[in-house]
Amino acid sequence: MVTENFRGAILMVLSMALFAFEDMFVKLMTMGLPYAQVLAMVGGMGFLAFWASLLRRRRRFWTRQLLHPLLLLRNLGEVVGAIGFTVALALSELSSTSAILQALPLFIVLGAALFLGEPVGWRRCSAIAVGFAGVLLIVRPGFAGFQPVSLMALLAVVALVVRDLATRRIPDSIPSDQIAGSAFLAIMLGGLAMWAALGQPLARPGAVQLGQLAGCMVVGVGGYALLVAATRIGEASAIAPYRYSRLVFALILAFLVFDERPDLPTLLGAGLIVASGCYTMWREAALRRRRLREAGFASPC
Numbered sequence: 001m002v003t004e005n006f007r008g009a010i011l012m013v014l015s016m017a018l019f020a021f022e023d024m025f026v027k028l029m030t031m032g033l034p035y036a037q038v039l040a041m042v043g044g045m046g047f048l049a050f051w052a053s054l055l056r057r058r059r060r061f062w063t064r065q066l067l068h069p070l071l072l073l074r075n076l077g078e079v080v081g082a083i084g085f086t087v088a089l090a091l092s093e094l095s096s097t098s099a100i101l102q103a104l105p106l107f108i109v110l111g112a113a114l115f116l117g118e119p120v121g122w123r124r125c126s127a128i129a130v131g132f133a134g135v136l137l138i139v140r141p142g143f144a145g146f147q148p149v150s151l152m153a154l155l156a157v158v159a160l161v162v163r164d165l166a167t168r169r170i171p172d173s174i175p176s177d178q179i180a181g182s183a184f185l186a187i188m189l190g191g192l193a194m195w196a197a198l199g200q201p202l203a204r205p206g207a208v209q210l211g212q213l214a215g216c217m218v219v220g221v222g223g224y225a226l227l228v229a230a231t232r233i234g235e236a237s238a239i240a241p242y243r244y245s246r247l248v249f250a251l252i253l254a255f256l257v258f259d260e261r262p263d264l265p266t267l268l269g270a271g272l273i274v275a276s277g278c279y280t281m282w283r284e285a286a287l288r289r290r291r292l293r294e295a296g297f298a299s300p301c
Contacts, residue, residue, distance in 0.1 A: 008234020011226045012242040018223030020249035023094060024257055025216035030090035032209050034200035039086045040191030041205070045217050046184030053177045065174045066182055070166050077163030078183040079190035084156030091149040095262045096138050098250035099270035100153040104160055105243070105277050106131040109284075111161045116168070124283055127276040134272030137265045240281045244274045 029038045054061050065071065088097040106128045113120040120128075139150045170179065195202070205213070230239055247270060254260035262270075 005234040005238040008230045008239040009242050011230035011233065012239045013245045015223045015226035015230060016243060016246035017249045018219040018226065020098070020246050020253055021219040022216055022223060023089060023098060023250060024253045025212045025219065026086060027089045027094055027258070029209055029212045029216070030086070033203050033205060034195065034198075035086050035090040036191050036195035036198060036200050037203060038090075038191075039082060040188050040195060041213055042216060043082070043184045043186070043188030043191055045213065046220070047181055047188055049217065049221060050177050050181030050184060054175070054181065057177075059175060059177070061178060061181055063178070065178065068170065068174065070170045071174065071179065071182065074163050074166040074170065074179070075183055075186035077159045077161075077166060079186045080159035081156045081163060082187045083190055083194060084152040084154075084159060088149060088153035088156065092147055092153070093254060093260045093262070094258055095251050095254040095260050096147075096150060096266055097153045098247055098254075099138050099262075099266060099273060100135055100150065101157060102244060102247050102270065102273045102277065103131050103135050104157050104164075105240075106273070106280060107157055107161045108164050109280055111165050115165060121283075124280050127280045127283070131273050131276035131280075134269040134276065137269030137272065140265065240285075241278045244277060247274060 026038060026042065029041075033041075051061050085097070085101065088100075109118075109120060109124060110128050112118040135154065139147075139154065167179070251262065251270075254262075
């Protein structure tokens, strides 16, 4: 018998596969277009998609809620994260950039402990330290294999932590489509600002680039839809570890499409990040179950 958690896990893996293809399309576009222009194009298309979604449900996009301080902070994190990730994809390898991005859940746990006061025990702190060691193995600061552009991927992780922590505090009255649409609008404006600041030439997209943009939007929207479906069907603790399958797909695409062959330190670092992240998720789930049991025992019912 197929369980709900099994269905959720399958949907999560499919979602991560589509997100890996999205990263591939972005990198392909940056090979033929300035990366600031690619960022603006992706942001503009995403904004139109979510604006259309709001219009279909007879809801307005332009409201005073767009000026909520936490939403502005979230969008700032989204912009900086998108810039860092796009630059890293354009100027470095897909495999190493994707591996660094997998440290995001660990950094979120650390940020929640530092800024939101959420309790984090020594076990999860140790897992975060192991994950950070994995990042250092990939980045290798001070060694011969060090690539300064890999710091842009690390900047993206820090900025996305800000985004996710701010998202936790955004009022429920602001629709998800409006949040996502405002994020893509901010990415478009950020791309245009970076294009103006860097003085990159404005290139006319050809049929190939337009096809890559269309593919990027299709797999991006599809991945988002499958992610939402997975989180609604399966238990969070059961399906969350399957998020790391994105790295597996990224490594395969990096080899097949870009002829990348990650070296041993990069693979070891990626392994440490994934292992520590999976342990952190398992530990959070165990603590959640224990709190629920204790609450049940304490209940007068």
